[in-house]
Amino acid sequence: MTTTTGDLTGALVDGRYRLQRLIANGGMASVYEAHDERLDRTVAVKTITASGVAGFDLEAFTHEARTIARLSHPNVVAVFDQGVHEGLPYVVMEYVAGTTLRDLLNRRRRLRIEEAVELCGQILDGLQAAHDAGLVHRDIKPENILLKNGGRGDRVKVVDFGLAEAVHGEGRRGGPLLATAAYVAPELVRGRPASPASDVYSTAILxxxxxxxxxxxxxxxxxxxxxxxxxxxxPSPRLIAQDVPEGLAQLVMLAASRDPAARPVDAGAFARRLNAVDARPVAMAAGQPPRPTRAVQTTMVVPQGPNRRSWKALVTLIAIVAVLAAVALAGWWIGVGRYTSAPSLLDQDKSSVVAFAEEHGFEVEFADSAYSESVPKDQVLTQDPGVGERIRSGGTITVVLSLGPERYEVPELAGVDEDEALAALDEFGAEVTVERDYSTEYGKGEVVSTSPPAGDEVKPGAAITVLVSEGPPPLTVPDLVGMDEDEAEEKLEAEGLDVGDVSERYSDTIPEGAVIEHSPAAGDPAAPEDEVDLVISEGPQPIEVPDVVGMNVDDAKALLEDLGFKVKTGQIWFTGTVFDQSKDPGEEIPKGSEIWLWAR
Incomplete structure (x- = not known):
C-alpha cells in the first residue's frame, strides 16, 4: 500500500474529518484536532505515521479499536471511528480540551497527597472499565492521562489504548518495547503477556x-x-516525601510488587484498597521533614582528687537525667512507640490473613461476614483499624470477610399454594408480580411456574413473576348436529365432556340416526366432564295415506301434497276421477314419499 508522509493538516479523512491542527507528534503516530463535518463536532484523529506503518498489524489495530469503541466510561477517552486514509491507519477519538498529567507535573513537580489519591482513583476507575471489557492498557504514564481543563469531578481521561491487547487472547505485540521504561511492569520486561496486574504496577509507579x-x-x-x-x-515513597502516610506508602509498594500475584488483581481491587487508605498527610514540623536520629557520643569527666560535693552533684545529675529519660521513654512508648500503622488485609483470604498476622505479631478477629458486589467471596471486605491507621503493636485487627454478591436461589414453587409461595419469596424481598392462567396440571390457586425459573440465583428485591393456576381451562361445546350418535359421543369424549340424556325426534331434514340438536348448544362454555344431552333423528314422521279413490284427481293431488307426499298422476280418460292409488289407504309411510294416482 502507498502511504502519505508529513503534516496532514487540512486533509479531509474519509470524506468527513477535516484535520485542523497538529496536537502531538510521536515516532509512531500523530494526533490532530479535527472537525467532524457530518456531525458538526470537534474530534481528535490519531494517525499512524509512515514510519510506524512498517510491520503494523492492521487487523489487530482494527479489532482493538472496535473493542475500545464499546467502552463507555467517563474516565476513558471515547473512540468513535477507525479506518485507513491514504495507506495510514487512523482512529477517531473524543476531543478533550485540557492538558496532560505530564504538563501538570512539569509545573508543580509533585501533587498534594489528597489530590494524587483522587486522580489515581479516577485513573483506576477508567482502567477497570477496560479490564472488565478484556483490555489491558500496557502503557500507563502521565503523557497518557488527560486532565479536562483542570476542573473537578470526572476530570481524568485515560487515553491511547492503541497499545492494548485482549486479556484472554494471545499477545500480538509481545515484549516490553512498546511500553515506557520508567513505568513498565517486570513481567513485560521478561516478554510475558500483559495482564490487568501489569496496569496495576504501572499505575502504582505513576x-x-x-x-x-x-x-x-x-x-x-x-x-x-x-x-x-x-x-x-x-522503595517506600516516604524515603523521599515523609509526609506520605505509612498506609498509603505500603499500598504503593504492594501494588508495585515484582510478583504480579502479590499485587491487587486488577484496577478495581487497587481502587478499593486506595479508597480504604487514610490519605491525610503526616504532620511535619514547620512544613519540613524531620531530621534523622543521630547517635551522640558523650564523655564523662571524672575528677582526680576527692571532691565529695562534686561527686554528689554528679550522681544527682545522672539520676535526674535517668529519670527524665525514663519518663520521656515511657511517654514516647505510651503515646507513640507502642503503636504502628495497620497493614492492609483487604482482598486477602482468611488463611493468608491468619498467616500474615502470625508473621507480623498482631491478633486478628473475624466479625460476621457481609455481602459485597465487588469483593469476591471469602476475601477481606473491611478491617478495623483501617489501612494505615494507628494500632498497638501486637494489637487486634477486626476483619469482615465477604460473602460475595448477595444472591438467593429461586425456590421450586410449582404446585405450592399461592400464599405459601408469596411468603417464600418475601424472605429475600422479591418484587412479585402475580399472573393467572388456566392449567390442566395444577389446581386453582396453585403455582404453575416462576420467572426467573426455580434454581436461578437473583439479587435481593429482584422482580419475580409468579404464574398461578385458574384451574382447568373452560371448554367449548362442539357442533354435533348432523353427526351420527356414535360419532357425536367420540367427539364429546375427545373434548373432555360426557354424553347426557339421549332422546329421539322425527326430522324432515336430519337423516335417521343423526343428531338433530344438543344441549348445551355448540359454542356454549362447559367444564370438564360436563354432560351434553343429544336429540337423535328418527327420520321423517310417518303419515297415514288417505283414501282418494273416487275423488277428482286435482282435489286428491292437493290433499296428498298438503299432507307432505309427492304426487304423480296418470289419466286414461278425461273425466279426472281417481280410480286407483299406488299406496293403500290407511298405510303409514314417511312424509315426502311418492304416491301415484290414476284417473279416468
Missing part, C-alpha cells in the same frame, strides 16, 4: 511519582531502567 515528584527508577538508558524493575523492589 502514583509514586505523583506523591514524590520522581519515579523510583530512572536514568538515560531505557534498557537499564527496565532491568531495574526486574532486579529491585520499589
Amino acid at each position: 502514583l509514586y511519582e505523583l506523591l514524590t515528584g520522581e519515579v523510583p527508577f530512572d536514568g538515560p538508558d531505557p534498557g537499564q531502567v527496565a532491568q531495574r524493575h526486574l532486579a529491585e523492589d520499589v
Whole structure:
C-alpha cells in the first residue's frame, strides 16, 4: 500500500474529518484536532505515521479499536471511528480540551497527597472499565492521562489504548518495547503477556511519582531502567516525601510488587484498597521533614582528687537525667512507640490473613461476614483499624470477610399454594408480580411456574413473576348436529365432556340416526366432564295415506301434497276421477314419499 508522509493538516479523512491542527507528534503516530463535518463536532484523529506503518498489524489495530469503541466510561477517552486514509491507519477519538498529567507535573513537580489519591482513583476507575471489557492498557504514564481543563469531578481521561491487547487472547505485540521504561511492569520486561496486574504496577509507579515528584527508577538508558524493575523492589515513597502516610506508602509498594500475584488483581481491587487508605498527610514540623536520629557520643569527666560535693552533684545529675529519660521513654512508648500503622488485609483470604498476622505479631478477629458486589467471596471486605491507621503493636485487627454478591436461589414453587409461595419469596424481598392462567396440571390457586425459573440465583428485591393456576381451562361445546350418535359421543369424549340424556325426534331434514340438536348448544362454555344431552333423528314422521279413490284427481293431488307426499298422476280418460292409488289407504309411510294416482 502507498502511504502519505508529513503534516496532514487540512486533509479531509474519509470524506468527513477535516484535520485542523497538529496536537502531538510521536515516532509512531500523530494526533490532530479535527472537525467532524457530518456531525458538526470537534474530534481528535490519531494517525499512524509512515514510519510506524512498517510491520503494523492492521487487523489487530482494527479489532482493538472496535473493542475500545464499546467502552463507555467517563474516565476513558471515547473512540468513535477507525479506518485507513491514504495507506495510514487512523482512529477517531473524543476531543478533550485540557492538558496532560505530564504538563501538570512539569509545573508543580509533585501533587498534594489528597489530590494524587483522587486522580489515581479516577485513573483506576477508567482502567477497570477496560479490564472488565478484556483490555489491558500496557502503557500507563502521565503523557497518557488527560486532565479536562483542570476542573473537578470526572476530570481524568485515560487515553491511547492503541497499545492494548485482549486479556484472554494471545499477545500480538509481545515484549516490553512498546511500553515506557520508567513505568513498565517486570513481567513485560521478561516478554510475558500483559495482564490487568501489569496496569496495576504501572499505575502504582505513576502514583509514586505523583506523591514524590520522581519515579523510583530512572536514568538515560531505557534498557537499564527496565532491568531495574526486574532486579529491585520499589522503595517506600516516604524515603523521599515523609509526609506520605505509612498506609498509603505500603499500598504503593504492594501494588508495585515484582510478583504480579502479590499485587491487587486488577484496577478495581487497587481502587478499593486506595479508597480504604487514610490519605491525610503526616504532620511535619514547620512544613519540613524531620531530621534523622543521630547517635551522640558523650564523655564523662571524672575528677582526680576527692571532691565529695562534686561527686554528689554528679550522681544527682545522672539520676535526674535517668529519670527524665525514663519518663520521656515511657511517654514516647505510651503515646507513640507502642503503636504502628495497620497493614492492609483487604482482598486477602482468611488463611493468608491468619498467616500474615502470625508473621507480623498482631491478633486478628473475624466479625460476621457481609455481602459485597465487588469483593469476591471469602476475601477481606473491611478491617478495623483501617489501612494505615494507628494500632498497638501486637494489637487486634477486626476483619469482615465477604460473602460475595448477595444472591438467593429461586425456590421450586410449582404446585405450592399461592400464599405459601408469596411468603417464600418475601424472605429475600422479591418484587412479585402475580399472573393467572388456566392449567390442566395444577389446581386453582396453585403455582404453575416462576420467572426467573426455580434454581436461578437473583439479587435481593429482584422482580419475580409468579404464574398461578385458574384451574382447568373452560371448554367449548362442539357442533354435533348432523353427526351420527356414535360419532357425536367420540367427539364429546375427545373434548373432555360426557354424553347426557339421549332422546329421539322425527326430522324432515336430519337423516335417521343423526343428531338433530344438543344441549348445551355448540359454542356454549362447559367444564370438564360436563354432560351434553343429544336429540337423535328418527327420520321423517310417518303419515297415514288417505283414501282418494273416487275423488277428482286435482282435489286428491292437493290433499296428498298438503299432507307432505309427492304426487304423480296418470289419466286414461278425461273425466279426472281417481280410480286407483299406488299406496293403500290407511298405510303409514314417511312424509315426502311418492304416491301415484290414476284417473279416468
